[in-house]
Amino acid sequence: NAGVTQTPKFQVLKTGQSMTLQCAQDMNHEYMSWYRQDPGMGLRLIHYSVGAGITDQGEVPNGYNVSRSTTEDFPLRLLSAAPSQTSVYFCASRPGQVPSGANVLTFGAGSRLTVL
Amino acid sequence: AQKVTQAQTEISVVEKEDVTLDCVYETRDTTYYLFWYKQPPSGELVFLIRRNSFDEQNEISGRYSWNFQKSTSSFNFTITASQVVDSAVYFCALSDLFTGNQFYFGTGTSLTVIP
Numbered sequence: 001n002a003g004v005t006q007t008p009k010f011q012v013l014k015t016g017q018s019m020t021l022q023c024a025q026d027m028n029h030e031y032m033s034w035y036r037q038d039p040g041m042g043l044r045l046i047h048y049s050v051g052a053g054i055t056d057q058g059e060v061p062n063g064y065n066v067s068r069s070t071t072e073d074f075p076l077r078l079l080s081a082a083p084s085q086t087s088v089y090f091c092a093s094r095p096g097q098v099p100s101g102a103n104v105l106t107f108g109a110g111s112r113l114t115v116l
Numbered sequence: 117a118q119k120v121t122q123a124q125t126e127i128s129v130v131e132k133e134d135v136t137l138d139c140v141y142e143t144r145d146t147t148y149y150l151f152w153y154k155q156p157p158s159g160e161l162v163f164l165i166r167r168n169s170f171d172e173q174n175e176i177s178g179r180y181s182w183n184f185q186k187s188t189s190s191f192n193f194t195i196t197a198s199q200v201v202d203s204a205v206y207f208c209a210l211s212d213l214f215t216g217n218q219f220y221f222g223t224g225t226s227l228t229v230i231p
Binding site: 031035040043050090091106 | 122153159161163166169175198207213215218219222223224
């Protein structure tokens with residue numbers, strides 16, 4: 001049981017380049033989300049999805065796109081990378097059982113992105 | 117507004133000392149969940165505990181204990197007889213009960229246990 005798998009673990013980009021951070025989970029979780037972690041800022045929610053075909057914005061969505069075509073995958077796209085997007089990115093998922101707020105988030109190992 | 121405050125940015129203790137990590141939260145919801153996560157130096161985030169707003173009973177798990185006080189909107193975490201393996205960043209988080217679509221994390225407390 002792999003849990004939540006993120007790729008790549010490390011990436012260096014130049015300003016203006018695009019890339020996709022991949023996230024896959026094998027737990028049949030309905031909810032998936034992306035967070036960024038910056039020093040002194042904790043974890044901030046970028047986008048989330050409550051099921052295939054449904055996505056919504058979190059606290060810091062600007063500069064990022066997401067889609068959810070399958071239950072398993074939730075990729076995060078940076079269309080034109082900026083130095084301000086240098087961060088560690090975490091994908092997290094949880095089951096959809098009600099009440100939803102009770103469900104524990106399971107995190108991936110993180111992806112460290114540097115934008116020069 | 118939903119907000120979690122962890123005022124202690126960094127704490128250092130000597131091994132075997134007890135240490136308490138503070139967490140204060142703000143929420144407009146009457147029902148909610150609180151969580152603690154641990155992030156060791158390896159970087160992954162590990163779930164430690166969750167507590168719902170209905171239950172103010174304190175919880176103990178080995179050397180770890182949690183004190184939830186609704187009257188002061190606090191959910192503090194105590195490690196008894198700290199060990200070097202406890203060195204990590206600890207995050208407190210808040211979620212509403214019904215949708216759970218947005219978790220609100222504090223900024224974390226970095227704990228260093230000195231041997």
